[in-house]
Amino acid sequence: xxxxxxxxxxxxxxxxEKVFLECVQDMDHENMFWYRQDPGLGLxxxxxxxxxxxxxxxxxxxxxxVSREKKERFSLILESxxxxxxxxxxxxxxxxQGRDTIYFGEGSWLTVV
Amino acid sequence: GDSVTQxxxxxxxxxxxxxxxxxxxxxxxxxxxxxxxQYPGEGLQLLLKATKADDKxxxxxxxxxxxxxxxxxxxxxGSVQVSDSAxxxxxxxxxxxxxxxxxxxxGTRLLVSP
Numbered sequence: 001x002x003x004x005x006x007x008x009x010x011x012x013x014x015x016x017e018k019v020f021l022e023c024v025q026d027m028d029h030e031n032m033f034w035y036r037q038d039p040g041l042g043l044x045x046x047x048x049x050x051x052x053x054x055x056x057x058x059x060x061x062x063x064x065x066v067s068r069e070k071k072e073r074f075s076l077i078l079e080s081x082x083x084x085x086x087x088x089x090x091x092x093x094x095x096x097q098g099r100d101t102i103y104f105g106e107g108s109w110l111t112v113v
Numbered sequence: 114g115d116s117v118t119q120x121x122x123x124x125x126x127x128x129x130x131x132x133x134x135x136x137x138x139x140x141x142x143x144x145x146x147x148x149x150x151q152y153p154g155e156g157l158q159l160l161l162k163a164t165k166a167d168d169k170x171x172x173x174x175x176x177x178x179x180x181x182x183x184x185x186x187x188x189x190x191g192s193v194q195v196s197d198s199a200x201x202x203x204x205x206x207x208x209x210x211x212x213x214x215x216x217x218x219x220g221t222r223l224l225v226s227p
Contacts, residue, residue, distance in 0.1 A: 004156075031213060042202065042219040043157075050213060058214070090156055092215075102206075102215055104149075106156040 003027075004105035006091050012111045019078040021108050023091030032074035033092040033102065034058075034066065043090065049074055081112045115140040115207050119218035122200075126193055126225050134188040134221045136177075136203035144207035146170075146179055146186040147215065151200045160188075160201070198225045 007022040025032065031050050035043040035058075045058030047066040055066050063085060067075045074093075078085055088109050094102040120135040138144065145164045149157040161170030166181035175190045186203060203218040 006156075033214060035217075040219060043215075043217040045214055048214055092157075101147075101159050101162065103159070104157040 004091055004093055004103050006089075006105040006108045008108050009106065010109045010111075012113060013078075013081050015082060015112055017078075017081050017112075019081050019110065019112075021076040021078075021089055021091075021110070023074045023076070023093075023105060024072050025074075025091075025093040025103070026072065027093065027095070027103075028071065029093040029095050029103075030071075031094045031096070031102075032068065033094075034064075034074065034076045035090045035092065036060065037088040037090055037107070046076065046089075078110075081110075083112050086110060086112045115144070115205060115216045117203050117205055117216055117218035119201075119203050119221050121219075122222040124221060124223050126223070128195055128225055128227050129192045130225075132188070132190040132193045132197075132223065134201055134203075134223070136186045136188065136218060138184050138186065138203075138205050140184075140205055140207040140216075142208045143181070144205040146177070147204045147206070148175070148177055148186070148188050149202045149204060149217075151202065151220070153199070157202065193223070193225045195225050195227055198223055 004025045033048040034046040049055045049068040065077045091105040116139045147162045148160040150160045161172040163170040163179035169178045200220045204215045
């Protein structure tokens with residue numbers, strides 16, 4: 001089975017802190033994604049990466065950056081956390097650019113106080 | 114741009130009732146269509162998918178048929194169980210995005226009582 005692992009399930013951070021959310025997949029997938037989930041808004045794409053060191057902005061990239069130094073790892077960075085970034089963050093991965101399934105991690109609940 | 118519209122919830126049913134959750138989409142060409150399920154406190158799991166018109170995806174008693182003519186992918190189950198209580202997301206991947214990313218609906222919460 002494909003496994004997408006998010007290192008932190010629950011985090012509480014202070015406003016202005018730099019926050020790292022880490023994601024690792026074990027299936028040698030080319031594509032990796034970070035989504036944000038909010039009630040009533042569904043899932044919205046923040047960034048995705050289709051190769052090492054490659055990244056593209058999604059629908060809501062403001063206030064976020066990403067890093068992909070190794071194929072299996074994709075990090076989401078909040079340079080200066082704000083309360084409106086309190087949310088559930090979901091990492092995902094998939095193989096290639098076709099119609100393959102996208103697999104999700106269990107999510108990271110981030111609260112910014 | 115591409116979009117997915119789901120019925121608003123929550124949908125509240127008694128055990129063994131019939132379930133339908135409506136999903137319609139807007140996309141260019143022939144997108145792939147998915148239903149994902151999110152159980153309380155967990156991430157998303159793929160429930161079923163269909164990649165071309167008239168395909169039927171099925172899993173765990175759930176079914177959905179890709180209807181190109183009505184741009185719909187409604188989720189159905191003949192007899193729901195308490196354990197089906199979860200949030201269900203309809204999603205698509207399309208040529209507009211090189212099939213690289215999923216576009217989601219807002220999700221529909223299902224509550225099944227004994």
